[in-house]
Amino acid sequence: MNVLSNNNIKSETGINALKEVMDPEIGLNIVDLGLVYELNFDEENKTVNLLMTLTTQYCPMGESICNSAKNKLETAFEGYIANVELVFDPPWTFESLSEEGRRFLGRI
């Protein structure tokens, strides 16, 4: 798990907030699943931009996972607007799982 950010201090708060966003099917949070790629902050426009992926394109739960991430970020950073952008390049792979994620899935 290696989330890129232009603001390392704020990103820690953001990542903690995103750790509360669960994939409802797997029951694991999106950070440990390795779905979060980048978390950037635009102080001028008061926006927090999340770049993330899904385990599969058109994942049936994709819309609610993205909405949940947006809601969590806007709660964590009051007065900020959260933008969630999905990318599928690079695609999610099993190697994206964090150690915590592998432990959760019974693989460690």
Add this chain to the structure above:
Amino acid sequence: MIAGQSNISRLANTPAKAITPFFAYAAISFAIACLMLIFSAEALLRHYLNPEIIAITHVLTLGWVTMIIFGAVNQLLPVLIESGIYSIKLIFITFAFSSVAIPMLVYSFYNFNMGNLAMFSALLLLTSIFIFLVNIALSIYRSKTENIHAIFVFTSAIWLLVTGVTGFLQVYNFSEVLLSNNSFYYLPFHAFSGICGWFLLLVIGIGSRLIPMFLISKYSNHKLLWTIFILINSGMVIFVFFFLKSFKTFWYFLPLSLVFIAVIMFGYFCLQSFKQRIRKVVEPQLKISLISVASIAIPVILISCLIAITNNLHFELKLISLYGFIVFFVCLSLLILGMTFKTLPFIIWNKEYGKLAGKFQTPTPKEIYSNNIFNVMIVIYCFAIFAFTTGLIFSIIEIIQIAASLMFISSVLYNFNVFKLIFHKAKIS
């Protein structure tokens, strides 16, 4: 990778209101079929060509299995083709036509009156199948993604249309001579294209995508899936050719062998997905589905026995009843009982909590139906399968009636959970 505006909206799923009617209809049909079985236990021990058995078979094949597949395909196709369904209106039209046609057709079969009502309902049903096929074809065409799973689904829908056209001609052939033989002559053709072309291809097409997805498996083997696809379709085409050219029975071993090899290959695919899974703990819903997939080999073996034994009518009839029972109540129903609770809770959860997630504490999809009732349902159902098989093998009506009653109880529990989900309203804290 550059962050920009939100692009969540392009993920839009098929709306729940277009899918849930299929699940509700199928659940009720399942209960009705089980209830009909209790009162028709005696008919099961007679020749299968009797009105009660034909009526029950169509409640199961159309009302239960096909309706739930219609709903599931419209929900899952976007996952397979990574694009939305072409038309939501066409989904509603498919439901409207088929939901009206099925009871009318079943009523006609039950009274064995192949008059205007039967002919009209057969036409209505055929139209609904055609609309379903068109919607799928346009969705796949629009997605422009070459995908083996979608090709399986599309081809299975073509075989459904073939099954529908044959059924339609069989119904009309009772009133006006359209076919060169009597309607019953075409029954093996109608059944084989429905079971092997529609159900088997669809189960493999969707299963090969969902099973690795739910297991979070690394395994993927498109070459194997293409081989399975070619084997089943070759088997189907050869069967049609042999049937139309009235080949001798033993020739049917050839298409059957091809299908059997394909089934074994799919079993291998599932086994590899299971072995290479990331998620160690397998949920009961998925375990049940995997067991039902493994059971697909049984009816193929039974049909082989049926071809091999040609001089014992009593044994033949018993095998046919057993074959039909295992196809519908073990392979298909068990699969549906498991997979319903891997799909419907998520459809409902998305509808009720999709926008609220992250703002409030929400239940998980698994918490919006009763897992205890699910477990009781499965245990009762497994007892019912065992009892039913025993009753059929030893021709004991009382055991069949007890088994059918257990199945009915199981179907009521299934309905309880399905309607608990359908009527679920958001509860937030």
